[in-house]
Amino acid sequence: MMKMSSKNSLESTVLQPILKVGKGYTILALFLLSVVLLGVFAFLTQLSQGLAATAMRDKIFWGIYIVNFVFFIGISHAGTLISAILRVTNAGWRTPITRMAEMITVVAIMVGATQILFDQGRPDRIFNLFLYGRYQSPLVWDLLSISTYLVGSCMYLYLPLIPDLALCRDRLAGQASRFKLAIYRVLAVGWTGAPEQKKLLERAISVMAIIIIPIAISVHTVVSWVFSMTLRPGWNSTLFGPYFVIGAIFSGIASIIIVMAIFRKIFHLEQFLEEKHFLKLGTLLAVTNLAYIYFTLAEYLTMGYKLAGEDKELLTMLFAGSQAPAFWAFLVLGLFVPLFMVVNKKTRNIPGLVVASALVNVGMWIKRFVIVVPTLQVPLLPFDVGIYRPTWVEWSLTAGSFAGFALLFMLFARIFPIMSIWEVREELETEKEKETEKVIEVPAQPQPKWTEVFPAKREEAR
């Protein structure tokens, strides 16, 4: 009976938002849409005026579009970490989180790749990349890697969605709109839940889980190589590949925590997204935070100890010069404060973790700014470089991108279950089985031998 009721409440809770959402949801969506439209207007302005509409000029020729690009591609690593790495390591607690994480990945790649379009002087010629692409160019590596990642992530989002789509097709018949039901029917590809189908699906998912990990690592590695293949101070670094990958996973985890907290609240998922899920992600956040601190130390100490000409100028600017506020804000507010909040007992709870994650994401955006802009402010020959202050066009496109990210997410949540119902159900069932096993076993043998208890305990620990 217990099982039945939790199963029903799982289904009804997760499927509810597909059928009906509150007024606040619509208002928020309309607000986000208006911000996106502002971004569209800014882009049209930029198309007519050219990149002259931005604050970028000959010396500081990359700006916040590139910052946003690295930022969004960074948080796209959320999905890979949670659903692939945790799946491969068989961490059962991941099940209520995977769908959201994969969704972050897909949406973040799409928004991130768009930033590159914004940044082109000739967006109308973007197809030259396909016509004349040279594999020697880091930008083409990006194109290959990111497009592969997008396709792979879409597949990886879609595969575990199939049983849930079939569920929607069956349960929501007559309730959801015709349009949605048609989507479910087509995309569910005749899923009936037969053991044969299940076996195939599980196999396909585990293959994808393994394939997607190296692809994800390649993505942020080649993103970093756009910078580190140049002869510029602060970019010319062998550490950049792994440094960017860790930073990506770090900001990805922070993004999941924020997204989870939001959906938990507005879709009333408290029962399934418990504090323990947040705490486990909090641990991962702390681990990647420490790793990122380590990489940051390794990067700046090796530069700062030697203080070679141009490096010295860059570090002076970062530590004590014009970019010091940004650099220290990243270091203190983006790394040390969140670490303290995750470690400290008083703030190791859901609100604390959400605040820490928000700080991490703001800090990591600033960090990407600190990577891109100050390096360009270092004159390579003795001339004046000038300053970079983004224009309203750049800020509007940035705001529009963030709003678009949220809007795509909200749209997705209106059509597809935001939590993997079948996986959560399986996980709940295995948990229940373990509990009943324990209850039966213990009174039957008051003094069991350790050999009999241990396997059960080991199961439980998993």
Place this chain on the structure above:
Amino acid sequence: MVPKSIGRRQFLKLMGIGGATALLAPAVPAIMEKLDRNKAPGPSGSTGKSSAKKLRQWVMVIDLKKCDGCSTLGDIPQCTKACIEGHMIPTGPNGEWVQKWIEVLKEELPGGGNYFLPVPCQQCENAPCVNVCPVGASYTNEEGIVLIDHRRCIGCRLCMAACPYSRRFFNWGEPNQPAQAKFARYSPEFPVPYIKGTVVKCIFCAHNTHNGKLPVCVQGCPMNAIYFGDLEEDVATNKVEIVELSKFLAKNNAYRLKEELGTQPRVYYLPGHGEEFRGHNFERTKA
């Protein structure tokens, strides 16, 4: 049961094929480029590396002893002026110079006073800008000059990031160019009229070399400080004297900017003002 399971299997197979296609699809341009290159050696794919035999290797030699930044004339640097006028280079909205393809930088001398350093595109033999171009718009022509095909450039500015001399510029908006520029016939060797959203740079006056003319900056220099010549023919001139290039460079302790980067610039400098002989320390003196 059986047909059904085949259906699934087929579906998954199709998914697999679809996935493989998606993985391979982006490689198509590279393959196409390869085929294309076999057909006709065009700009795309040239890496700027020196091949065995070259028609020409244009070089510039700038004698820093002679250059005074036109300060004794009390005028703006004449090489820059000649360059901007000769190429109809777009200016700012009020006619101010925004793109100095050859820029005369001022450096402080250790013992006080200044010396001047005219910097055009270094026309590197191992050009980092050519290496990173994603569409092969930047290329090295057979005479060793790095050029840009502005009809192909997508404006990603990766080349500007790659250039260690900051010698590339960008047409950020609609280029503000003289009216007669509209009548010019575009070619990468004389990229007029200029195109919005593309990268531009010094082209060593590639259009002049065919006509036996010197680059406009060489013509415009009142101090005859700039020599232009060909490494293959081993000759250079500053329009008043003709020198044997290799001996001239050796005799005068010629050096190149940031030689340690391995870019192999084709612009040589002759020191003589007391500035550091090699490996210029370009650390900026704080104002």
